Amino acid sequence: MSEFSSISAFQEALYAGRTTCTETVQLYLDRIGQTKHLNAFLEVFEEEALEKARALDSRIKNGEPVGALAGVVIGIKDVICYKGHKVSAASRILEGFTSLYSATAVERLLAEDVIIIGNLNCDEFAMGSTNENSAYGPVLNALDNTRVPGGSSGGSAVAVQAGLCMVSLGSDTGGSVRQPADFCGIVGLKPTYGRISRHGLIAYASSFDQIGVFGRNIADVAKVLQSIAGPDEYDSTASKEEVPDYQTIHNKSWKIAYLKDALYHEGLDPEMKEGYSIFFEELETAGNTVTAVDFAYLDYVVPAYYVLTTAEASSNLSRFDGVKYGHRTSLKNLELTDFYKKSRSEGFGKEVKRRILLGTFVLSAGYYDAYYTKAQQVRKLVVDKLSEILSEYDAILMPTVPSTAFKIGEKSNDPIAMYLADIYTVLANLAGVPAISVPLRRHSNGMPYGVQIITKQFSEASLLNIADHVMNISQATPV
Amino acid sequence: MEVNETLVQQLADLARLEFSEQEKTEIKGDLQKMITFVEKLNELDTTNVKPLLHMTADSNVLREDRVIPSISREEGLLNAPDANEQYFKVPKVIRK
Numbered sequence: 001m002s003e004f005s006s007i008s009a010f011q012e013a014l015y016a017g018r019t020t021c022t023e024t025v026q027l028y029l030d031r032i033g034q035t036k037h038l039n040a041f042l043e044v045f046e047e048e049a050l051e052k053a054r055a056l057d058s059r060i061k062n063g064e065p066v067g068a069l070a071g072v073v074i075g076i077k078d079v080i081c082y083k084g085h086k087v088s089a090a091s092r093i094l095e096g097f098t099s100l101y102s103a104t105a106v107e108r109l110l111a112e113d114v115i116i117i118g119n120l121n122c123d124e125f126a127m128g129s130t131n132e133n134s135a136y137g138p139v140l141n142a143l144d145n146t147r148v149p150g151g152s153s154g155g156s157a158v159a160v161q162a163g164l165c166m167v168s169l170g171s172d173t174g175g176s177v178r179q180p181a182d183f184c185g186i187v188g189l190k191p192t193y194g195r196i197s198r199h200g201l202i203a204y205a206s207s208f209d210q211i212g213v214f215g216r217n218i219a220d221v222a223k224v225l226q227s228i229a230g231p232d233e234y235d236s237t238a239s240k241e242e243v244p245d246y247q248t249i250h251n252k253s254w255k256i257a258y259l260k261d262a263l264y265h266e267g268l269d270p271e272m273k274e275g276y277s278i279f280f281e282e283l284e285t286a287g288n289t290v291t292a293v294d295f296a297y298l299d300y301v302v303p304a305y306y307v308l309t310t311a312e313a314s315s316n317l318s319r320f321d322g323v324k325y326g327h328r329t330s331l332k333n334l335e336l337t338d339f340y341k342k343s344r345s346e347g348f349g350k351e352v353k354r355r356i357l358l359g360t361f362v363l364s365a366g367y368y369d370a371y372y373t374k375a376q377q378v379r380k381l382v383v384d385k386l387s388e389i390l391s392e393y394d395a396i397l398m399p400t401v402p403s404t405a406f407k408i409g410e411k412s413n414d415p416i417a418m419y420l421a422d423i424y425t426v427l428a429n430l431a432g433v434p435a436i437s438v439p440l441r442r443h444s445n446g447m448p449y450g451v452q453i454i455t456k457q458f459s460e461a462s463l464l465n466i467a468d469h470v471m472n473i474s475q476a477t478p479v
Numbered sequence: 480m481e482v483n484e485t486l487v488q489q490l491a492d493l494a495r496l497e498f499s500e501q502e503k504t505e506i507k508g509d510l511q512k513m514i515t516f517v518e519k520l521n522e523l524d525t526t527n528v529k530p531l532l533h534m535t536a537d538s539n540v541l542r543e544d545r546v547i548p549s550i551s552r553e554e555g556l557l558n559a560p561d562a563n564e565q566y567f568k569v570p571k572v573i574r575k
Contacts, residue, residue, distance in 0.1 A: 100554050193534045207534045236540035303517040314494060321495075324567055328560035336572040340495040353496055357487075357506065358513050360494040374520050376530030381523065383531060415509055416516050432534045 003027075007072055007166060007220045014060065014071050021053035021060075021071040021115065028073050028117055032164050038140045040158040042078050043086060044118040049073075052115045067112030069227055074109065075120045075159045075168040080211065081200035082106050082116060089202045090134040091124045093320050093327045093347030103200025104235065105169060105211050105228040112227045117165050120155030124349045125317065126171055126204045128152045129179060129421055132412055133351045140408075141184060143479055144447065147405040150180030153214070157184040160214045161479050167215045167224050173204045174305055175400075175425025177212030178437035178452060182400035185439045185448030185479030187467070189213045189221050192457045193432035194239040196225075197232035203316040205309035206237075208429040216478040218438070218468040222246040225460060241458045249468050253287040256280075256466075257393040259295040262424060267402040272449055275441050276399060279451065279474060283397075286473050290397075293389055297382050298427075302419055304382065305426040307362050307375035314359030317352070320344060354415065379430050386431045390456040395466050397453055399424050400437040404447035424452060434460050436467045439476040448479055480518065482511040 004010035013019045032044055056071055076082060079089050081099035088094040102110070109116070123133040131139040131154025139154040141147040142162035149158045153170030157180035160168050170177040172190035181188025190212040198209055211228070215221040226246050232238040262268075263276060280290045322328035322343030329342035348356070362371035389396060401421060411418045428435035434457070437450040451470060455463040487507050491497060498506055552565070561568040 097558050100550050100557065233542060236537070237535050239535060239537070297523075300520060300523060303519045306513065307517050307520070318495075322560060323569055325558035326560070332570070334570065337492075337495065338497075339570055339572070341491075341497040344495050345497045348496070353498075354506070354509055354513070356494050356496065357490050357510060358517075360490045361486075361510070361514065362517075364490070364493060371517065371520075373530050374525060375517070376532065377525035377528040378520050378523055380528050380531040381525070416512050419516070 006217055007069070007223055010072075010166070011070065021056045022050065024071060025049050025053040025073060025115055025117065028165060031162070032118070035142070035162050035164060037145070038142055038158050038162060039121055039137050040139050040155040040162065040164060041075070041118045042088070042090070042121050042136055042155070045085070045116060049115050049117045056113060056115070069109060069112035069114045069223065072114045072167065073117050073165045074114045075118050075156060075165040076106065076116060077122050077153050077156045077168070077170045078119045079122060079126055079171050079202040080106060080169055081202070082119070085119065087119065087202065088135070089125045090122050090136055091347065091349065091352070092135045093344070095135070095327065097325060099200075101200060104197035104232045106200065108228045109224070120153070120159055120168060122155055122170075123152035124352050125202070125313070126152040126173055126176055127313070127351050127355055129175070129418055130406060130408075130411065131155065131180070132408065133349055135349060138408060141405050143185065144405070146407055147447065148183065148408055150183035150401075150405060152176040153212070154180050156214050157181055157186060157188065160184070160186050160216060167213060167220050170212050170214055171201055171204075172210055172212040172429065173208045173309060174429050175422050177214065178400050178425050178435060179422070181214055181437045182450040183405035183447070185450070187215050187218060187221055187436065187438050187478070189225065189436045190428060190434060191225060191229065191460055192239070192434045193429075194237050195229050195434070195458065195460065197235040197238040199232055199234035199238075205312035206316060207312060208309055210429075218464050218471060219247065222464050229460075239458065244461050246461055246464055250465055251469075253289075254394045254466055254469065255392070256283060256288050256290045256395050256397055257293045257389055258290060258397050259298065260292045261295050261298040262398040265298065265402065265423070267420060267423065268399060269403045269443070271443060272399060272403070275449070276451065279440060280397070282473055283470075291393070293393075295385060295389070297378070297385060298423065300378055301382060301426050301430055302423055304375045304378040305422070305430055306358065306419060307371050308379065310355045310359030311363050311372055312359070314356045314363065317348075317356055320347065322347070351415075382427070383431045386427070386433065387456070390433070390454075394462060395453050395455045397451055400450045400452040401425070404443045404445060404449050428454050433457050434463050436463055438467050438471050439478055440474050441476060480514050482507055482514060
């Protein structure tokens with residue numbers, strides 16, 4: 001949709017004087033203006049983006065040095081703080097809240113001279129798989145407006161899908177970057193837990209959350225990751241593991257495994273199953289080995305995920321009490337407990353309350369061991385089994401989602417059906433390993449679907465290489 | 480595990496949330512479904528499996544304790560639902 005196929009093609013034109021930042025930003029602003037019905041943006045930083053673009057243009061003209069991401073037009077999910085700008089996690093409870101500092105990821109992007117064009121709609125507190133849980137209304141899939149874009153980073157996915165920015169940031173706690181990337185026909189990366197600092201990311205489930213990147217190709221995603229990955233004094237869980245070169249592609253053949261339990265799962269769309277089987281053969285033809293392996297825990301990953309994430313969420317979201325920031329009830333003369341209850345109940349949406357209650361349950365006296373500890377033990381089993389597979393193979397390939405994008409409203413009355421759609425994505429978050437979804441094919445219903453690649457912790461370089469290889473073989477182009 | 484109204488009320492109290500009678504019926508049904516769903520974990524034998532508590536291999540991540548500027552009072556009060564120039568204002572909670 002953009003006239004440039006990649007960031008490097010854009011920058012080449014920029015430095016050769018064939019385009020300017022101002023012209024490019026204006027083009028994106030125009031498109032944003034024409035696609036308001038998609039509801040992808042919660043706020044567009046129009047004046048500010050243009051001002052930044054003009055400043056960059058004059059620096060380039062004067063031959064001054066600029067950052068690695070100079071002129072890159074980027075959108076950020078409404079759970080990532082940007083100093084002086086509103087951030088609400090798409091919740092009424094944070095309506096009107098202004099960030100006092102920028103997330104480390106945002107600081108690093110700004111240091112490389114990106115242009116942040118706006119903040120992007122999502123499910124409230126990143127809880128959801130359809131972007132229907134936003135206090136500011138649903139986001140529509142640009143390819144078919146009767147379908148959801150996926151969630152929770154729906155706005156971030158659609159912004160890239162519809163050409164409203166070059167790349168975007170999302171967050172992925174159980175698939176919130178990969179699933180919408182799959183539904184929208186683009187690339188979505190969730191790095192290793194701890195690869196990107198979570199400082200300035202509004203917390204949902206702290207042992208799962210990770211900032212992720214949306215793009216139209218692997219090179220763009222690698223470029224963004226290169227800038228934002230690495231240790232951070234403000235987040236002790238951000239790893240000190242060296243940040244290698246993510247941007248060089250090494251052509252080699254790979255040892256790939258696929259999980260039988262995932263490919264033959266009863267929930268997987270039959271046409272997609274066929275598509276994956278054919279693709280695995282194509283991968284072999286291209287010189288890779290593709291081996292079927294067993295993974296008996298697949299049906300347990302979603303239950304374990306919901307116990308652990310709701311527990312962490314109930315704790316993380318206890319900070320919203322209507323005292324120092326956030327929504328406060330306008331009712332007067334309340335007892336203290338009722339003051340908290342009113343403020344929180346007026347501010348949080350339905351799905352958030354559901355998850356807080358489940359989390360409170362699994363952490364409460366008498367149930368803690370049977371539910372919470374049990375899920376932590378299952379997490380251990382899952383991590384060990386996955387490590388075992390990844391010590392023998394370079395990567396695991398499997399579907400990203402069992403179906404193509406749902407119709408709007410299709411699953412909203414059945415939380416369990418909605419949760420089960422996360423079956424292939426939560427695995428990487430449970431184990432803290434990196435995973436990416438890349439577009440694979442079009443379904444006969446017209447919608448795209450992708451394939452997910454998982455590698456071992458801190459092996460994003462191989463992950464991106466394999467993803468590039470996969471895209472070359474499938475010849476899939478982003479929507 | 481059966482979810483009844485007493486449990487829903489107890490959890491709502493702990494979580495500082497409240498629900499109308501109609502919402503309570505719905506929440507009770509949802510919670511029942513969710514709890515039954517996660518009880519699937521009981522099918523797995525986890526005897527002697529150590530629960531996984533930390534996602535990173537790092538432990539005791541330490542750094543020098545330096546005093547560095549943080550936010551100003553004005554900034555700190557910026558997002559307050561109610562404040563004067565110096566303090567957050569809260570409703571009176573101590574009664575005679």
